[in-house]
Amino acid sequence: AAAQTNYVTCGSILKLLNSDYSFRLHSHDVKYGSGSGQQSVTGVEQKEDVNSHWTVKGQNNKMCERGEPIPCSSTIRLEHLTTKKNLHSHHFSSPLSGEQEVSAYGVDGVGDTGDHWDVICSNESWMRDAHVRLRHVDTGMYLGMSGRSYGRPISGQMEIVGLHSPQHGTRWTTSEGLYIVPKDKEPTHEEYAHNEL
Helix, strand or coil: CCHHHCECECCCEEEEEECCCCCEEEEEEEECCCCCCCEEEEEECCCCCHHHCEEEEECCCCCCCCCCECECCCEEEEEECCCCCEEEEEEEECCCCCCEEEEEECECCECCHHHCEEEECCCCECECCCCEEEEECCCCCEEEEEEEECCCCCCCCEEEEEECCCCCCCCEEEEEEECCCCHHHCCCHHHCCECCC
């Protein structure tokens, strides 16, 4: 039963930790002052920040069965739990490094193909503790951190960007979250796949 709860599944709410920088993927209702002007996406060091939760969803117009493991090489969307916008990228320059901008986009979880990310991993399905990369479907860029930090008003938060290759800063793993298990595989009370939000 433990193996059944070791996957990232559709509908799970989780935090993504950058394996190279130990910062969590984050967003908040603050717009970029340049580029697209859309909602900014950053990296934060704080473990407890409520604005670092993302819901795993299927791609637009594709059914994603709640509780089903996410296969490697499949396409997903990540919806920001607080603002209901999807992790997004497009051909705009990021504000600090001039790499590709990553933003949060859409209304109530509805956006466009710029919200689609391929899960690049080495197992059959996305394992909770395994390193993965997220490759943007429209542009082929990898979700990553540039290593540069913002000043005020988001002092200390790191720039999230799209990078050309699977280089340093593009490895992610899951950290805190609520993992949904399939209905027919629901664990007993002691095995419930739950980490502190």
